[in-house]
Amino acid sequence: MVSFSKEHIYRPDGGLLVTWVPVVIFLRLLLARFFSMGGFKVAGALRGVWLDVDVKKRVETKTKKKKEFGKVVLLGMEGSGKTTILKQAKIIYSKGFSTLELTEFAPIIFYNIYESMKLLIINRRKFCIAEKDDDISQLCELEDFLLMQDVNDHYQFNEKTYQTIIRLWASSSIKKCYEMRSKFNLMDSAEYYLNALCDGRINFTGYIPSVKDILKCRLPSGDLSRHNFTIKGRHFEFVDIGGHRSQRIKWMHCLPEATATCFIVSASDYDQGNRLREAMYFFEETLNQEFCKEHPFILLINKIDLLKKKLKVIPFNENFPEYKGGPHNFEEVQSFILRSFLSLNVNSKILIYPYFTRAIDTDCMKSIFYAVSNIIVKNNLKKYSIL
Ligand SMILES: Nc1nc2c(ncn2[C@@H]2O[C@H](COP(=O)(O)OP(=O)(O)OP(=O)(O)O)[C@@H](O)[C@H]2O)c(=O)[nH]1
Ligand SMILES: [Mg+2]
Incomplete structure (x- = not known):
């Protein structure tokens, strides 16, 4: 009735211990009993959990793709x-931008202002612009002072630099040079910053840039x-x-x-x-x-x-x-x-x-x-x- 060919398990002394066939029959009986006693519910639940995990995984992947x-x-x-x-x-x-983040832009804005004025000075000289109502030797002195500043993008104005830039921006020759800005590459926000400097809104002490100020500032990436x-x-x-x-x-x-x-x-x-x-x-x-x-x-x-x-x-x-x-x-x-x-x-x-x-x-x-x-x-x- 039972073939013992391959499924035999032998004792170390060579005697037959058990075969797979009775084990399978026993397990089948056990499972039948288990399900007849409501085990299907447990098995179903287990299968449900398994499926849930699977579906959830698939939905998550799709949602992730969507997001x-x-x-x-x-x-x-x-x-x-x-x-x-x-x-x-x-x-x-x-x-x-937090106040701290806004404050961090101040040196960049000072640097933008300095660089803009420097470019205006260089080009005023290049195009030999000298308006009648300016005292040119005095203007040159102011310009020389500014050009000699040691400036980098962590720059902070001191009072003298601040006042010099204000005086230069007020001069007709520098304004004339500004009108010719398409001949050189002046930053877009130069006028905005220089006016704010003259208004006193941008000051050399305690200046906290506004959101508009930082949107206008320029720092090449x-x-x-x-x-x-x-x-x-x-x-x-x-x-x-x-x-x-x-x-x-x-x-x-x-x-x-x-x-x-x-x-x-x-x-x-x-x-x-x-x-x-x-x-x-x-x-x-x-x-x-x-x-x-x-x-x-x-x-x-x-x-x-x-x-x-x-x-x-x-x-x-x-x-x-x-x-x-x-x-x-x-x-x-x-x-x-x-x-x-x-x-x-x-x-x-x-x-x-x-x-x-x-x-x-x-x-x-x-x-x-x-x-x-x-x-x-x-x-x-x-x-x-x-x-
Ligand atoms: N008026 C005006 N100024 C702008 C506008 N867009 C940008 N700017 C100004 O242009 C300047 C350069 O802008 P960025 O955003 O730094 O330019 P970018 O493309 O990042 O430049 P890189 O980092 O050098 O490649 C800044 O001073 C900005 O305020 C705009 O639509 N209008
Ligand atoms: Mg950039």
């Missing part, structure tokens, strides 16, 4: 506004930095990379990990030699990267406020002879810049989402973040076939 929606890489030429955009994200989606924000309940990581030539090599390394590329252009650079054309060149180069074809590409044409202001004085066609619209017409220039960038998309045919922005305006950036996060969410939902 970790964005890794946005911010690209653009130096000074286009990448870091300013991230400051806005901190204001809108995080706790903003070095290494790649990552910033995390939750927008509409979803997690986004923004990668900020310096736009300086020396940093641009890192751009392409960041693209494979991105779920969206955000290219920022400083529209008000149209009068700064070839800077706007250079931005177009790098925009085209970025578009042609294989990785960019796989995710949304957002184009932010930034500094629209400055563009409008500048156009009143400096005609657009000076540097762009191919532009045939009104030289001071803001709307026409805006659409020309937009068309110029979009026309570079001939080869790659990527879907580009363009926006005009003012990165220093929190309300404007709030709506841009909202739109950009929507684009990424929709794209990722499609990618994970949730939609």
Whole structure:
């Protein structure tokens, strides 16, 4: 009745101890008894727990995918506004800036003011600007004093430097030089800071920068930095990379990990030699990267406020002879810049989402973040076939 061929278990002395078959029969009987006594409930519960864990795991993975929606890489030429955009994200989606954090910007702002005035002095001399109502020898003395200062980005003004800058900014020759700023690369916020210095709001003692002050300050980004924000309940990581030539090599390394590329252009650079054309060149180069074809590409044409202001004085066609619209017409220039960038998309045919922005305006950036996060969410939902 029972075959003893393979299942035999032998005692050390060679005698048969037991075979598998009776063991299996015994276990079957035991289990039958167990289930007849309500064991099914226990077994069901156990199976349920097992399934629960499995389902939970699957749901969690899906939710995680849903939540970790964005890794946005911010690209653009130096000074286009990448870091300013991230400051806005901190204001809108995080706790903003504490008093301590605001205070930490003071030396950078002092440095910005010093560097701006230095550039004005150098160019006043270069263009031999000497207005009649200035005492030029006295002006030169003030300028020499300032140029001899040992200044770095941890700089703190002393009273003499502070007073010297105020006197220089009040002079007609320096003001005249400021009007010619498109001939040299003066930082955008120079006038704002120099006026605040003369008003006494920016002082050399106890100065705590306002949020507006820190949005206007300029510190070129070095290494790649990552910033995390939750927008509409979803997690986004923004990668900020310096736009300086020396940093641009890192751009392409960041693209494979991105779920969206955000290219920022400083529209008000149209009068700064070839800077706007250079931005177009790098925009085209970025578009042609294989990785960019796989995710949304957002184009932010930034500094629209400055563009409008500048156009009143400096005609657009000076540097762009191919532009045939009104030289001071803001709307026409805006659409020309937009068309110029979009026309570079001939080869790659990527879907580009363009926006005009003012990165220093929190309300404007709030709506841009909202739109950009929507684009990424929709794209990722499609990618994970949730939609
Ligand atoms: N008026 C105005 N100024 C802006 C705007 N966006 C940025 N800026 C100013 O432009 C300057 C440069 O901005 P950043 O954000 O440092 O530029 P970036 O792209 O991070 O520059 P890098 O780090 O050198 O690549 C700062 O002084 C900003 O305040 C804007 O929309 N309007
Ligand atoms: Mg930066």
